[in-house]
Amino acid sequence: MKVAVVVFPGSNCDHDAYHAVKHVLGQDAAFVWHKETGLGGADVVILPGGFSHGDYLRTGAIARFSPVMAEVIRFSEAGGPVLGICNGFQILLECGLLPGAMLRNRDLKFHCEQVAIRVEQTNTPFTNLCTVGQVLRLPIAHGEGNYFAPPDTLRELEAAGRIVFRYTNAFGEPTDQSNPNGSIDNIAGICSEARNVVGLMPHPERACEIAVGSADGLVLLESVVHSLRAAHV
Amino acid sequence: MFDAATLQRHGLTTGEYDRIVELVGREPNLTELGLFSVMWSEHCSYKSSRVHLRTLPTEGTRVVQGPGENAGAVDIGDGLAAVFKIESHNHPSFIEPYQGAATGVGGIIRDIFTMGARPIALLDSLRFGPIEEPRTRRILQGVVAGIGGYGNSIGIPTVGGEVMFDESYRGNPLVNVFCLGIARHDAIVKGSASGIGNPVYYVGAKTGRDGIHGATMASAEFDQASAEKRPAVQVGDPFMEKLLLEACLEVMKTDACVGVQDMGAAGLACSTCETGARGGVGVEIDVALVPQRESGMTPYEIMLSESQERMLLIVKRGREAEVERVFEKWDLHAVRIGEVIAENRLRIKDHGVVVADLPNTALTDEAPVYHRPMQMPAGRELLHQIPAEQLGPLPHPNDALLTLLGSPTIASKAWIYRQFDHMVRTNTIAPAGLGAAVVRVKGTSLALSMSVDGNGRYCYLDPRQGARLAVAEAARNVACSGALPIGATNCLNFGNPERPEIMWQLAEAVAGIGEACRALDVPITGGNVSLYNETEGSGILPTPVIGVVGVLDDASKVLTRAFPSTGLDVILFGENAGELGGSEYLKTVHGLLRGVPPALDLARERALHLLLVQLSKTGAIRSAHDCAEGGFAVALAECCFDGQGTGVDVNIERAASDGGVDPPAATLFGESATRVIVSALPEQTQAVIAAAQAAGVPARCIGRTGGFAIRVSIAGELVLESSVSQAEARWRSSLSNWLDGQAA
Numbered sequence: 001m002k003v004a005v006v007v008f009p010g011s012n013c014d015h016d017a018y019h020a021v022k023h024v025l026g027q028d029a030a031f032v033w034h035k036e037t038g039l040g041g042a043d044v045v046i047l048p049g050g051f052s053h054g055d056y057l058r059t060g061a062i063a064r065f066s067p068v069m070a071e072v073i074r075f076s077e078a079g080g081p082v083l084g085i086c087n088g089f090q091i092l093l094e095c096g097l098l099p100g101a102m103l104r105n106r107d108l109k110f111h112c113e114q115v116a117i118r119v120e121q122t123n124t125p126f127t128n129l130c131t132v133g134q135v136l137r138l139p140i141a142h143g144e145g146n147y148f149a150p151p152d153t154l155r156e157l158e159a160a161g162r163i164v165f166r167y168t169n170a171f172g173e174p175t176d177q178s179n180p181n182g183s184i185d186n187i188a189g190i191c192s193e194a195r196n197v198v199g200l201m202p203h204p205e206r207a208c209e210i211a212v213g214s215a216d217g218l219v220l221l222e223s224v225v226h227s228l229r230a231a232h233v
Numbered sequence: 234m235f236d237a238a239t240l241q242r243h244g245l246t247t248g249e250y251d252r253i254v255e256l257v258g259r260e261p262n263l264t265e266l267g268l269f270s271v272m273w274s275e276h277c278s279y280k281s282s283r284v285h286l287r288t289l290p291t292e293g294t295r296v297v298q299g300p301g302e303n304a305g306a307v308d309i310g311d312g313l314a315a316v317f318k319i320e321s322h323n324h325p326s327f328i329e330p331y332q333g334a335a336t337g338v339g340g341i342i343r344d345i346f347t348m349g350a351r352p353i354a355l356l357d358s359l360r361f362g363p364i365e366e367p368r369t370r371r372i373l374q375g376v377v378a379g380i381g382g383y384g385n386s387i388g389i390p391t392v393g394g395e396v397m398f399d400e401s402y403r404g405n406p407l408v409n410v411f412c413l414g415i416a417r418h419d420a421i422v423k424g425s426a427s428g429i430g431n432p433v434y435y436v437g438a439k440t441g442r443d444g445i446h447g448a449t450m451a452s453a454e455f456d457q458a459s460a461e462k463r464p465a466v467q468v469g470d471p472f473m474e475k476l477l478l479e480a481c482l483e484v485m486k487t488d489a490c491v492g493v494q495d496m497g498a499a500g501l502a503c504s505t506c507e508t509g510a511r512g513g514v515g516v517e518i519d520v521a522l523v524p525q526r527e528s529g530m531t532p533y534e535i536m537l538s539e540s541q542e543r544m545l546l547i548v549k550r551g552r553e554a555e556v557e558r559v560f561e562k563w564d565l566h567a568v569r570i571g572e573v574i575a576e577n578r579l580r581i582k583d584h585g586v587v588v589a590d591l592p593n594t595a596l597t598d599e600a601p602v603y604h605r606p607m608q609m610p611a612g613r614e615l616l617h618q619i620p621a622e623q624l625g626p627l628p629h630p631n632d633a634l635l636t637l638l639g640s641p642t643i644a645s646k647a648w649i650y651r652q653f654d655h656m657v658r659t660n661t662i663a664p665a666g667l668g669a670a671v672v673r674v675k676g677t678s679l680a681l682s683m684s685v686d687g688n689g690r691y692c693y694l695d696p697r698q699g700a701r702l703a704v705a706e707a708a709r710n711v712a713c714s715g716a717l718p719i720g721a722t723n724c725l726n727f728g729n730p731e732r733p734e735i736m737w738q739l740a741e742a743v744a745g746i747g748e749a750c751r752a753l754d755v756p757i758t759g760g761n762v763s764l765y766n767e768t769e770g771s772g773i774l775p776t777p778v779i780g781v782v783g784v785l786d787d788a789s790k791v792l793t794r795a796f797p798s799t800g801l802d803v804i805l806f807g808e809n810a811g812e813l814g815g816s817e818y819l820k821t822v823h824g825l826l827r828g829v830p831p832a833l834d835l836a837r838e839r840a841l842h843l844l845l846v847q848l849s850k851t852g853a854i855r856s857a858h859d860c861a862e863g864g865f866a867v868a869l870a871e872c873c874f875d876g877q878g879t880g881v882d883v884n885i886e887r888a889a890s891d892g893g894v895d896p897p898a899a900t901l902f903g904e905s906a907t908r909v910i911v912s913a914l915p916e917q918t919q920a921v922i923a924a925a926q927a928a929g930v931p932a933r934c935i936g937r938t939g940g941f942a943i944r945v946s947i948a949g950e951l952v953l954e955s956s957v958s959q960a961e962a963r964w965r966s967s968l969s970n971w972l973d974g975q976a977a
Contacts, residue, residue, distance in 0.1 A: 009479075009563060010472050012388020016659045019675065035562075049657075051386045054472030107973075110381050110652045141385070141654040205659070211673065211789070212659050 001225050002028040004042035006072065006088075008063050009034065013049035013085065013205065020205040021046075025221050034066035044081045044125075044224050045072055047088025049141070049203060059102060059144045060090035069095055081125040081224050082197045086142055089189070089199030098190055098199050099157070100149035106182025110143040114213065115180050117188045117202055118168040121161050124191045125227040126198045126220045135172045136165075136216040138202035140180055145201040147183040147190075157190060165189035165200050234260060243270035249601055256595040264533045264581070264589045268596060271446065271499035271537055272506065275764050278600035281730035282762045285743040293756040295719050303344040303424050303495065305758020306416070307720035309784045311677045314421065316350035317413040319358070319685065319724040319780045321763035325466040326408040330375025334408050335383040335469040339541055341412040342389060343495035346478050347544065349422035349485045350414030353658060354672050355384050357394035357410055358685040358724070358778045362403030364641045364971050369398075372406050374972065379469075380410070381652040386471035387478070391653035392661050393670030395685055397642045397862075399820075402689075404768030409724040409761075411685050411780045415674060422485050424494035424504075425511035426547045426573045431491060433505075433516055433571040436560055437477045437543040440501070441526035443467045444539025454729055454767040473542040480563040481544060487559075489552035496543040502536045502596075504545040505571075506579045510593040517580040518571030520588075532581060532588045547573060607740055608733035616694060619813060619828045630866070630901055630945075630953040633822055635963050637863045637902065638870060640821045644967035645874070667793040667875060668858060669714040671785070680788035682716035684708075684781055688862075689774030690815040691830035696738040698830045699815075700745030700777045702906055705838050706861060707781035708753045712842035713857040713909060715792045715849025716783030721750055723760040723779050728772025730764045738775040739764075746777060752835035753842065755781055790849045794858040795876030799939040801855060802918045803872075803883055806841055807908030808931050809865060811888025811899035817862040818902035831906045837929065838907045844928040845909065853917045853924070860908040866901040866953060868910055870943050873957045874964060880957050883936030884946040897952050901945065912938060 003021045007014045014031060021029040030040055034052075039045060052063035063069065069091075076082045076097055084092040092098040105111060114137055119130040130136075149157065157163050165188040169178040174186040181201070189200025204217025240250055243266055253261055253269050261269065275281060291299040297314045298306035304318035322337025338355065345352045357380055362369040384391045389412070426433070444467035484490060492512065494504040501523070509516040520535040530538075546567075548556050553569070560567035574580065579596065581589040592599075628636065637643055647666060655665045662680060663671035669684040686707040692699030708718040723746055728735040750757055766773045785791060796803075813819050814828025848854045856876075860868040865885070873881055888900040913921050918934050925932030943960060945953040 010386070010475050012386075012475070012657055016657065019659060023675075033562075050388060051472060051475075054386070054470070056472070109378075110385055110654070112385075112654045112656065113651050139656050141656060143385070203656075206656050209659070211662050212656070213661075213664060 001044060001228050002030065002042045003044045003046055004030055004032045004039045005046050005048055006068055007031045007033055008050065008052035008066060010052050010054055011048050011050035013203065017046045017048045017205045020208040020221060024208045024218065027225060032068060034068045037067050037071055039071055039075055043228055045075055047084040047091050049086030049088060052087055052091060060087060060094040063091045064095035073097065076197050079194065079196050083126055084199035085203055085205060086201055089201055092197060092199040097197050098192060099153050100147055102144045103146040103148050104144050105146050111180050112141040113139065115140050115202060116168050116170050116178065117165045118172045120166055121164045124164055124195045124198050125224045127164060127223055128227050129219050129223040133172055135168060135170065137214045138204055138207045138217050140202050142201055145181040147187045149184065154185065160193065162191050163187055164191050164198055235266060244274055245270055249273060252601065256599055257591060264536065265591055267533045267537050268502045268589060268591065271502055272596040273600045277499050277503060279762055280601045280603050281605050281764060282725065282739060283602050284604055285740050288743060289747050289757045290751045291756055291758065293754065296756050296758060297418060298421060298758065300759045303347045305722060306348065306421060307758060307782065309679060309681065311679065312417055313674065314416050314418050315413055315681055315782055316345055316348045316416055317411065317722055317782055318344055318759045319409055319411040319722045319778065320761040321724050321726060322408045322410065323405060323726060323763050323766055326376055327406055329466040330372045331379035332466055332468050334376040334379030336467045336541055337408050337410045338380055338383040339469045339471065339474050340497045341410045342387065342474065343497065345412045345414040346481055347424060347493050347495045348416060349420045350416035351482060352389045352412050352414040353660060354413045354670060354683060355389055355391040355410060356670055356683055356685050357391065358687060359394065359396045360402040360407035360776060361398050363400055364398055370972055376406065376408055377649050377652055383469055383471045385654040387475045388657050390655045390657045390661055392655050392665065392672060393683060396646055396649065399689060399774060401774045405766040405773050407726050407776060409778050413681065413683060413782065422490065422493050424508055425492045426508040426514050426516055427491050427512045428549065429514065429573055429575045431550050431573045432548050432553060432569045433518060433573065434546040434548055434556065434567055435523055435570045436546055436565055436567045438470060438473050438540055439524040439526040440535055440538045441540045442530065442534055442538060445534055445537045454765050467539050467541050469541050476563045476565055477542055477544060480560050480565055484556050484559045487555060489549055489555050490546050491549055492547040494545045496545060498539065500537060500539050506593050506596040508545065508547060509579060510597040513577065515574040515576045515578040515580065515593055516571060517574045519582040519585065521584045522568055522570040524566045524568055532583045536581065605730055605736045606733045607737040609737050610734040616827060617829045623825060624823050628822060630897060631955055633818065633898060633902065634866050634870065634953060634955055635960065637817060637821055637867050638960055638964040639967040640817060641968060642817060643863050643867055645965045646968065647965065648968040648972055662788060662791055663714060663793050667795060669710040671714050671791050673788040678787050680785040680791060682711045682714040682783040682785060684710035685778055686710065687776050687778035689776040690820065690826055692742060692775040692777060693826065694815045694828065695830050696741035696775050697745035700742040701749040701833050702830060703777055703779045704746055704749035704753060705833055705906055707779045708755055708842055709859045711781050711783035712845040713792065713859055715790050715846060716785040717846045718753060718755045718781050718783040718842060721755040721757050721779055721781045723757055723777060725762045726766055726773060726776040726778065727764050728767045735772060742775055742777045746779065749835060753839050790852065792849050792854065792857045794872055795856055795874065796872050796879050796881065796912050796938045797855050798877055799879045801912040801938045802915045802934050803881060803936045803938060804911050804913060804918065804921055804932055805908065805935050806911065806925060806930050806932050808905065809888045809900060809903065809908065810905045811890040811903040812905050813899050813903050816864065816902060816904045818864065818898055831904050833906045840928045841907055841909065841930050844925055844930050848921060848924060853921050854911040854913045857909055857911045862904065864902040864904050866945060870960050872910055873943055874961045878957055879938045880940035880942045881936060881938050882940060882944040884949060885935050887947050897947050900947055901953060
């Protein structure tokens with residue numbers, strides 16, 4: 001498997017995603033500069049966290065105009081698996097690959113901490129090795145992760161099983177107290193209609209080794225390896 | 234000749250002016266006067282502190298780069314060096330907390346990557362006034378948001394630090410930022426110019442009028458009009474700095490640069506004359522070529538601007554296109570503004586017309602050096618006594634413990650560090666808030682441990698002893714993580730050096746730092762001095778802050794503070810002399826800042842550090858935590874927090890001095906140095922105590938982890954009992970109660 005890690009000038013989790021794929025998972029990974037117009041034959045695309053173009057306007061608002069994004073959209077339309085993490089999720093919202101928008105965290109503060117999220121759906125390329133209801137401990141690090149979508153969109157997402165992760169307490173209960181940023185319905189991650197594009201605010205790539213506090217994020221990367229193998233059989 | 238008012242506005246005395254005329258050989262023009270003004274400011278020239286700083290130990294087998302460059306560096310093995318420094322941004326952070334703190338972070342990051350090192354960790358040492366006051370909370374919230382806003386965006390984790398509160402910082406908060414980066418030894422880049430005819434490049438953000446005379450502002454006391462100095466505070470752009478960082482590191486990989494210097498305090502003025510002076514050559518530039526954000530800027534303004542996120546590069550002739558291509562990739566300006574010249578001069582032109590032409594070294598090496606008068610403050614004997622009659626009612630130890638755990642200086646700093654991305658780059662292997670900050674070095678088995686410490690109260694009572702204790706505590710914290718302390722940096726925060734009592738404090742503190750650094754084998758590789766921390770004649774507590782860096786050969790052996798399980802033996806290293814002088818207990822419970830700071834045996838301190846490193850290597854101990862503010866009882870309680878929630882039951886001896894002032898507070902809350910609480914599997918206890926005895930460190934098994942309470946007996950009599958959950962709740966909620974607005 002070859003993973004393209006897209007690098008915007010203000011990406012700062014690009015090295016973390018690369019490290020997780022290459023050195024923890026043992027798969028091939030390559031950085032793709034945002035001004036490029038190809039993905040180097042990658043099987044998977046990761047849009048990493050960071051502050052793509054400074055994000056002084058809205059997070060991810062400028063990144064969708066980077067040349068590489070046209071190629072990412074084409075790749076996703078062809079069914080290629082795309083994972084947007086944190087700022088990557090924000091970019092997916094801005095470029096329309098996923099519905100909804102991000103607001104400032106409800107307490108208007110940046111949050112960096114471990115949270116618990118519950119896996120709601122396993123039929124995506126990034127969760128197929130999870131079980132429904134499984135609770136993962138992953139870090140968050142964002143100031144603008146308060147997911148919002150209008151009621152109609154929410155109903156559609158719910159009906160189509162496109163809400164992939166919810167913030168919960170350690171027992172898997174989506175309480176208000178376990179919602180770190182005020183996201184509507186405790187939504188931490190969603191997928192596209194075709195299910196191959198997944199975006200989430202928590203950082204699975206920062207939770208791939210016990211040494212750094214949690215290895216619960218590795219299953220997302222293992223899942224996509226598994227889904228590609230299954231597709232080749 | 235300039236009139237007295239002009240000289241005063243430039244922070245220059247008539248004596249200094251006469252010296253300038255002598256050095257230049259003529260009267261300077263206004264642009265030249267401006268250059269002298271900033272380069273001879275306290276901030277840039279260290280004119281009051283230099284004679285004392287010279288006494289610090291700066292050499293050692295691991296020192297790769299000592300003071301004098303943008304940052305120091307020590308060898309960490311595997312051909313790598315840790316490049317680090319601490320710097321203050323105190324004055325700007327009072328005037329405009331968010332931008333002041335943010336640009337403080339930006340400045341120190343530039344110092345590190347200027348050396349060719351990739352920055353991988355930030356720590357902060359912060360001081361604020363009483364948290365009960367709304368203005369303190371506003372400043373704190375602004376500073377925290379500013380540090381986060383910059384560090385989070387640029388993607389360098391803020392992994393640790395320390396915060397203390399005291400009335401003396403009311404009008405002068407301290408914001409000291411420490412940054413550490415990693416470089417290969419052979420890739421370290423110096424800030425010096427060489428090669429006559431080599432082009433001088435300006436890269437990064439455009440120059441505006443912001444921050445003109447920032448260095449001069451940082452070299453004066455505050456008064457009622459200080460708020461009007463806001464235009465002298467710069468505005469930070471972390472995205473620009475991220476681009477600059479990546480582009481500079483990419484260029485430095487090519488060896489197309491002979492020297493790099495960031496534009497910090499005194500901007501273009503400082504970077505051009507310093508690179509020239511260091512290289513024994515000169516620099517000639519034309520300010521008309523400098524990218525400008527505003528129109529109509531004079532050469533004076535362009536040279537003195539402190540606009541952020543700018544660097545000066547000396548490029549090898551013939552390699553220009555290569556360098557320009559990299560900056561183009563990152564959408565940054567890279568403009569040739571001049572060249573290296575043979576004469577040792579700084580020559581500035583404006584559209585080809587010379588507007589300033591000065592000997593380099595007149596601005597740098599020839600800056601004045603003052604042996605300012607010093608005098609020990611009167612009334613030391615009285616200060617050193619703890620007046621029994623002034624103590625309030627003596628609280629029960631249970632209540633005193635809760636009071637201390639809720640004091641903002643001791644309470645959990647989660648409210649603060651939760652707003653900092655402390656995990657980005659996935660190297661942080663000691664969770665935030667659990668003692669020293671530890672980051673692994675990918676591609677090696679190494680980890681680096683860092684701690685910043687300082688105690689203004691100790692230094693107020695005895696600056697030399699306080700400074701020794703600061704070095705010892707920073708190194709001890711590093712050793713508690715299992716790392717061998719190998720280098721140090723210092724940030725000296727003091728009041729007005731023109732007052733002999735302040736100058737005495739500074740000299741004593743520097744002497745104390747020197748003594749401790751020599752004994753603990755942590756040479757000082759660089760640092761920063763911040764003077765004039767006074768508002769309307771009232772100065773801060775003398776606050777030297779020490780940053781210590783240590784190395785763990787095996788990152789997997791890292792230790793933290795928290796007891797990892799029940800059923801472990803608890804062992805106390807060191808002796809409890811029951812010293813309450815300058816303690817958090819005296820201040821918080823009795824409102825007193827009196828007494829003699831704790832004694833310190835530096836040889837035993839060093840033995841303790843080596844013992845901790847040895848025991849972490851063998852895996853004999855499971856956790857380690859030093860006794861600091863709040864003494865033994867607070868340290869023991871902290872060992873129960875953030876972990877598995879286990880309780881602990883211990884029995885300790887009564888301190889020799891206890892029974893005098895406030896028994897049993899001296900035993901429980903006295904702050905004797907060189908003490909560490911460790912835990913070990915019971916079958917390891919004998920070996921741990923034997924190792925301690927062999928090292929000359931007193932050690933005694935005092936109890937065991939387990940249960941749900943913190944229980945302390947003295948000589949067999951139970952004196953303190955508190956449930957872990959109640960104690961932890963008090964410790965955890967204190968800051969958020971104040972800062973999230975539930976408290977009045």
